Amino acid sequence: MGSLDTNPTAFSAFGDDASAGFQPLNPDDVRSYLHKAVDFISDYYKSVESLPVLPDVKPGYLRNELSSAPPTSSAPFDVTMKELRASVVPGMTHWASPNFFAFFPSTNSAAAIAGDLIASAMNTVGFTWQAAPAATEMEVLALDWLAQLLRLPSSFMNRTGAAGRGTGGGVILGTTSEAMLVTLVAARDAALRRSGSQGVSGLPRLAVYAADQTHSTFFKACRLAGFDPANIRSIPTGPETDYALDPARLLEVMQADVDAGLVPTYVCATVGTTSSNAVDPVGAIADVAAVFNAWVHVDAAYAGSACICPEFRHHLDGVERVDSISMSPHKWLLTCLDCTCLWVRDTHRLTDSLETNPEYLKNDASESGNVTDLKDMQVGVGRRFRGLKLWMVMRTYGAAKLQEHIRSDVAMAKMFEDSVRSDDRFEVVVPRNFALVCFRIKPHGGGMTEEDADEANRELMECLNRTGKAYLAHTVVDDRFVLRFAVGSSLQEERHVRSAWELINKTTTEIMQDKIVAAVE
Amino acid sequence: MGSLDTNPTAFSAFGDDASAGFQPLNPDDVRSYLHKAVDFISDYYKSVESLPVLPDVKPGYLRNELSSAPPTSSAPFDVTMKELRASVVPGMTHWASPNFFAFFPSTNSAAAIAGDLIASAMNTVGFTWQAAPAATEMEVLALDWLAQLLRLPSSFMNRTGAAGRGTGGGVILGTTSEAMLVTLVAARDAALRRSGSQGVSGLPRLAVYAADQTHSTFFKACRLAGFDPANIRSIPTGPETDYALDPARLLEVMQADVDAGLVPTYVCATVGTTSSNAVDPVGAIADVAAVFNAWVHVDAAYAGSACICPEFRHHLDGVERVDSISMSPHKWLLTCLDCTCLWVRDTHRLTDSLETNPEYLKNDASESGNVTDLKDMQVGVGRRFRGLKLWMVMRTYGAAKLQEHIRSDVAMAKMFEDSVRSDDRFEVVVPRNFALVCFRIKPHGGGMTEEDADEANRELMECLNRTGKAYLAHTVVDDRFVLRFAVGSSLQEERHVRSAWELINKTTTEIMQDKIVAAVE
Incomplete structure (x- = not known):
């Protein structure tokens, strides 16, 4: 046997200068x-x-x-x-600027950045429990902690103790879109099985539902999962529900589909829409969906974070009757990108669709059935150690500070809202639920039409953004151009909100002055 | 008008103690x-x-x-x-241990960790160009740089200069699975359009192809995209092609499907399979797929990094005839998780399926058509500033050091392979293409069967892993239990490979001794 010990001099890959090599x-x-x-x-x-x-x-x-x-x-x-x-x-x-008021803020904290840094350095790939026991268990623990802060029912929590796995559980993903996609696929496959479909032959009959205010990424995720574009229902909303999904209307649409031979499969309810922070009534939607045995997912990407405060928790009422819920601590819970938490009531419904079992990943722990292999709850195999930063945020700051953070942002938004309301030139377009204020210059003065106001608002946004001193995005609500003022960038203090309001005030005066001069000339 | 200036005292969200608030x-x-x-x-x-x-x-x-x-x-x-x-x-x-030889290493470097740290702190969300011009352009630049290192044809490169967008381009995703999924969806939608399908009614007729050695995540991605499980072809391979996909066999299978009324839609070729580092012949596969107008994707997740060295580049020969290629610098190009690069020859085929255009993301730059909005080439909307770390790695180390890194790992793997080959108790199971050595104890001595050898190899792996001094994973090749020895963890030096071989050598002696004693007793 030519083992190494008998011929050590031959055993060198590089010759004499091996020690001088590149050390990354x-x-x-x-x-x-x-x-x-x-x-x-x-x-x-x-x-x-x-x-x-x-x-x-x-x-x-x-x-x-x-x-x-x-x-x-x-x-x-x-x-x-x-x-x-x-x-x-x-x-x-x-995005880190305290003068950033666009979209939703990507909030952050010293603890989260430190946690993410350590995750980058450890560079572990936790596809199975064995490949990263601590990373897997930390993710499970962080999700259970956050579930407790959100007062989610225990049916959504992980159970990996001596009692073995229960059916509930969670996973940290990169984006809400991925949470939607994996639950859509699970619901799709379950519906196909129930309807006795051969393979995907029944797919053209499945239908999915959401309010027209639902994020565009939901409708994209439905297309990715192969749902027929003709069966992806965007249900109109209006001011009578503050742009939330009307359960009675949902019932009508689902029943009409059943009458037409379709199979209602999935409903997405949003708590805090991107456009205007509308809140779909979770419990009532779950009741409607139950009639048709459809999966209900709650997308609380932004506003979910607020629900760690008792005064906002009612927005999740009824969550115990839905199938899955996702929210993104990278939006409003001080945890840098990317970190979207997904909880499901029955993880087997996910893993039935997402499990893989290649030879090179087989191991005793997985085969024992006592561990969670997180690859089976996501699109890919590889995964960062995202649980660390989320745990570090909760461990370091504690529930009280995290609640203080939410309340501080909401208080600043309310302060801004009060300023808008106290100025006759503006209107607040929809009720402010969280830390987003949707407002606009309203028609005022002689002969100013709604179209003139739209134009003035667009001009206001462009002027503000060109100054470099503030960045606001817009939306359209009820065909009107509306400015979105999202409070919460993590370096933001009251003075920044105050300055932004002063800038809006002054710029509006200039725009309206120019319009009057132009009209006179 | 009750503007702020007239009533400053009312304009406080917190009262007097605002400055004492929580500052994350x-x-x-x-x-x-x-x-x-x-x-x-x-x-x-x-x-x-x-x-x-x-x-x-x-x-x-x-x-x-x-x-x-x-x-x-x-x-x-x-x-x-x-x-x-x-x-x-x-x-x-x-995974960062120099004694880690399992799976593929997740390589890393000081420059990558620093880049990832800065990305976490800036916490920008580059869904559109306007939302993060520098992050978008850095990603585009990093992909073009890496495409040059890989000598990809210029048709895969981004063009965002004065001449406007060409059709080629890339995007950085989290995982290879996402790269597969988005290209599968693009190919699926194009095939449905071509076949005149109403909605997804034609979906049950589409078929997709890959060798049986292809990563399980490909077959999962096909199911996610709604392909019929009955039409997802896993084509058998064997030792005659070193477990690479045989183009003649692919042609037969695709033709048989056409004859049966199916529509060949997508072929996945792997350069460096996970199990044994087999290399599917890219050019020949592209030629076969062209007969059927099927999309060809190259998954070079691990071995793609080696192709920055001229001596390995031939493994990508023919890539100019495929539709897309992905590889993961987080595997073997010193860039911490997560970082998968996807290039496509015609980005419009991706964006046709993946584009969204909600009101709140509309902006002049996007509407000009002169910019890339990277959300339209991925599953989700949100995205980390992943281009920064990849650029920092290339900018800091340069092509020569990166090549040195690859060659050093390959040299250490060759050294290990030589040791295995020089020991009569072992066999190298498949040719070593890169830095992975697939080997096993072979039947030797009196009456040792293949089954005995399988058992000895399993015992060897378990003993090694229990010591804590090495971690190896296994695979099954041609029904035989095989050990995978993957060199390349970024702290690894020649002495670690040498120690691992010594441990394998010694442990094998002990196992075989025990077996002889047991047989005698």
């Missing part, structure tokens, strides 16, 4: 690069307030700043950092 | 928490070599170590870090 995790480099990154972040957070929120760059700008071809040789890390500062930062839309 | 990004905390995290990482990398690679913990262990309920009050960050060290680290499977 050289300890000095790791420490030095990360300290430089921390310095950058520290400087960035200090200066971001003074940077234009929305950059003034043209498409393709970066290609003119950086080399169009990759370098052959290595460079000192300082060169990389210099290019980051000189070329990348000036082209960023600064 | 307090500058002192950010710096302090991140420095503690860097210290942890530094210590971790120094000590991980001596930690058991595979932990000795039982399912549910973490719940016994940590509180089962979230804390109400905040705690010093040191408490969080202490629990991390005391309870989480001992339950980790250490």
Whole structure:
């Protein structure tokens, strides 16, 4: 046997200079690069307030700043950092800016960033329990903790103790879209089985439902899962329900589909729509869906975080009767991207559709049935250790601080709302449920039409965003152009909201003055 | 008008103690928490070599170590870090360990971790160009750089300069599975349109193809996209092609499906299968697929990274004739999770299926058609700034160091392979293409059967993994239990490979000795 010990000199891959090789995790480099990154972040957070929120760059700008071809040789890390500062930062839309009021904020915290950093360094891939026991169990624990903060029924919680697995459980995914997709697929497959479909032959008969205010990504997820575009129902809403889904209307639409030979399969209810923060009535929707044995998913991506406060929890009333719920701590629970939590009442309904069992991943723990293999609850196999940052946020700040964070944002939004309401030129378009204020310049003064107001609002938004001192996005509610003012960027303080209101006030005065001058001329 | 200026005292959300509020990004905390995290990482990398690679913990262990309920009050960050060290680290499977030889390594580097850290802190959400111009353009640039390193045809590259968008382009996703899913959906929709299907009525007639060695996640992605399980073809392979897909066999299967009235839609070719690193012949497969107008995707998740070296590039020959290719720098290009690069020859075929256009995301840049909105090339809407870490890796290390990294891993694998080959007790089961060695104890000595050898190999793997000094996974090739020895963990040096071989050598001697004793008794 020519074992190694008998011929050690032949056993070298590199010859004599092996020790001089490239070490991508050289300890000095790791420490030095990360300290430089921390310095950058520290400087960035200090200066971001003074940077234009929305950059003034043209498409393709970066290609003119950086080399169009990759370098052959290595460079000192300082060169990389210099290019980051000189070329990348000036082209960023600064989501971390306290003057960012667009979309929903991507909130963040020191604990979350530290947790994410450690996850990047450990770089574990927790597809099975065995491949990362602590990462899997930390994710399970973090989800159970958050479920408790949200007062979700225990039927949604993981059970991996001595009693073995129950049917409830959760998983951390990258986006709400993935949560929708995996539950849609589970509901689809269950409906096909129930209807005795051969393979997917019954797919053209399945129908899915959501309010027209539901995020566009839901309708996309339905198409990804193969639902027939003709059977994806976008149910109209209106001011009579503050743009929430009307259960009576849902019942009519589902019954009509049954009468036409279709199979109602899935209903998506939203708690806090992206457009205007409408809240679909979860319990009433669950009752309607139960008539048809359809899966009900609750998308609480943004507003779910608020439900850790008792005063907002009622928005989830009825959740004990739905099949799944998702919310994204990367939106409003101080946990940096990406982190979407999905809980389901019966994980077997997910794993029936999503389980894989290749030889190279087989192991005793999985075969014992006593562990959760999280790959079987998501689209892919690989996965970051996302549970760490979420746990670190809850462990470090505790429930009280997290509630304080929500309440502070809501209080600032209410303050802004009060200012809008106290100014006759504006109207608040829909009731403010959380920390988003939907408002607009309303027709005022002589002869100003709704169309004139739309134009003024569009002009106001563009003027505000061009200043670099604030960034607001818009929506359309009831055919009217509406400004969305979303409070909550994690560096935001009351003074930033105050300044934004002053800027809106002043800019509106200028716009209206210009319009009067133009009309007179 | 009750503007703010006229009534400033009323404009406070919190009253007098506003300044005492909770600041999740307090500058002192950010710096302090991140420095503690860097210290942890530094210590971790120094000590991980001596930690058991595979932990000795039982399912549910973490719940016994940590509180089962979230804390109400905040705690010093040191408490969080202490629990991390005391309870989480001992339950980790250490992918960063230099003694990790399982699966494929998740390689990493100082530059990547720093880039990922900065991305976490900036926390930008680049769904549209306007929402993050620099993040979008950095991703486009990084993909073009990597395409150049891989010598992909320019038809796969992004074009966002003055000439406007071409048809080629790429996107960074979380996993290969997502790359498969979005291209499957694009191919599915195109096939349905071509076949004149009403909605998805034609879906049960579409068929998809891959070798039986293709990753299980491909077959799962097909089911997610709604393909009929009966039409998902897993084509047998064997030793005559070293477990690569035989184009002649593919042609037969596709033709038989056409003859049976099915519509061949998509073929997945793998460059470097997970089980044994087989390489499907890309060009020949593209030629077969072209006969049927089927989409061809190349999954080069692991081995794609090697193709930055001229001596491995031939494995991608013919790629200019495929529709899409994906590879994961988080596997073998020193970029921490998650980072999967997907390039497609015609991005419109992706965006036709994946585009959304809700009112609240509309903006002038998107409407100009001169920018890439990356949400339209992925499942979800939200997305991390993943391009930064990938660019930082290429910018800092340069092509030469990255090639050195690949060659060093391959040289160590070859060294290991040579040791195996020089020992009569073992056999190398398939040719080693990259840095994975598939080997096993072969029947040797008096009367040892193949089944005995399978049992000995299983025992060898379990013994090795129980020592904590090495972690290997297995596969099954041609019905034989085979050990996979994957070189490349980023802290790995030649001495670790040497130690692992010595351990394998010694453990095998012990196992065989025990068997002889048992036989004699």
